[in-house]
Amino acid sequence: MSNIHQFSSKDAIQADASRWISAMDRGLSKQERMQFQHWVQQNKAHQDAVFELAQLWDELSVLNELSSLFPNKNSINKPVHREINFSIAASVFAALLVASFIFVGIEHWPTTPQEQAKYSKIYRTKVGEQATFVLPDSTIVQLNTNSLLEVAYTKNRRQLILSRGEGRFNVAKDAARPFTVMAGDKSFTALGTVFNVQRNAASDLELLVTEGKVMITDPSVAVNADDFVQLQSASNDTDSVKKINASIVISGEKALIKESITEPIKRLTHDDVQRDLAWQQGILIFNGEPLSEALQEVSRYTATRFELADPTLASLKVAGVFKAGDITGLLDSLRINLAIEHERLGEHIVSLKHGDHS
Template identity: 90%
Template sequence: MSNIHQFSSKDAIQAKASRWISAMDRGLSAQERQQFQRWVKENKAHQDAVFELAQLWDELSVLNELSSLFPNKHGINKPARKTTHFSIAASIFAALLIASFMFIGIEHWPSAPHEQAKYSKIYRTKVGEQATFVLPDSTIVQLNTNSLLEVAYTKSRRQLILTRGEGRFNVAKDAARPFTVMAGDKSFTALGTVFNVQRNAASDLELVVTEGKVMITDPSVAVNADDFVQLQNASNDTAKVKNINASIVISGEKAVIKESITKPITRLTQDDVQRDLAWQQGMLIFNGEPLSDALQEVSRYTATRFELADPRLASLKVAGVFKAGDIVGLLDSLRLNLAIEHERLGEHIVSLKQSDHG
């Protein structure tokens, strides 16, 4: 008899629980419901892990499923409030989850292979909201404020469309199914990686790679499994990359696309990365950006809009760390550091002007 308990660590239990939670999100079959109930009853730690992870999940369908399976469990029929703490907790859990996947060699998704191959769903966040999702292949996606992501998996490829907003993609390795995020008029194909895509407009995009590398192409370029294998060790000097007019961006680099043109790729310092990706911890970091740019970034997280009474204010430099969506904190900082006063012209409009004593 095999040693069936050899991987019953906390990380292994959490990893298993995350796959069951995702399965509930897409809908359990009758057989899966029975398998899930057996697994939960094996150990109280299994049940605790499921209910703990469910509080971080974005879909009410999960909590409703748990309520029907375990009607006596208190506190599972109410969605958890969206707070920065949950975003941080989800990010930490995601890191633990990836480590446990690598360590224990978890088996495939609970459903049959032919069911796993075909998966489609739309994920979204509201203005000011951030959420973390685990996809069926164990890829982890973190969406920023006001984002819309369409996911479509087939047997031969994993294709996602970022219709608006920003997302961080921690991609599960699968050489047989390339992973591509389409945003505007560009495609970003992961070559074993963690990366961040921000869509400002159809022709204005930003890519930051924090692990591995990503290939930027036009959407018309389809990368199949054979291409993926050949491109694993590719660089911008590789003939195949040049032939398809692609760009390779590696860990610690940033690509900015303006009006559909990919600008020269830049190398980022650790501070640059922290500033660009601060949203993943619910924060915004400014280090000398013009006030107009800072206000535009702040507006992504709230319904509030800003008007400058004097156009010259637009070029003032802003520095500081702010909680995303904290308008009061921002206005206090502007008053104390730049002598900029504010006046509310309506529920969602704030006028900024230089103080008479500034």
């Protein structure tokens, strides 16, 4: 019998309630309605949290949705009193955003074609934070820890600059406005696709395509609408692709760019793809990477930095599944499984060494 007991903190319940309220505001699918009802019925605290938050949200679509799902709940259709303490409301929403590990960016989008054509905004995440944003054209962007993304839409193109970090882009189709992500000294143009870009340095990048295909070029190459239509059926053997010294990466492939040089494209297994994208669920998966590389990846999600007192530890191959930012769990695993002891040299510095075998 398992002795593991699942429980949720008040902050976690409020974060879940916030996501459900946001989903109701845009409209629940049939499957989502069933999932929401199941979640509410799990715990009275779930129901209390979502109804309290609905009163603060004060959106007719949300109130109507709750009324149809829970017709016996008397308080939901009562008008909201405008004398509500807005400092309390603000603190509630601030707590929800902090508690939520992944949240959807809700903003007032441009409403006219002219406004949408000139949309610009900067999105960022802090160390250890992940966030999902929906752009005005319905493109979905998920940013990993410590990322900075500049978005600039014009009438003829959609251009984004990933200044640091990592992002996943589920691109809305718009043949009239090509979608390009610039990172370091490379540009990644979507050809109807879902892809992931990680910037390790200006000249060291990673591209993983999970749907459609992406063209890698130098930033000086500008793709217009006519080019876009032709490139959708292009491959690496196409003359127009060779002429601009581009590389096309298709679904299930990964491109590594080291010191500005694009290495041979790699075909990944399903497990490889899942491992590379595990960060989207707040998980880090290692499968034979050197310990030095694994610790470097872990450090992206926390202020903690690692020092290897014994240089031989750097090449030690490691494997395991860890929650991003869970330094205690990582150190315990290293001690139990690999006899690697640690010493804290400061608030954010951990030294690792081989344990005594005596």
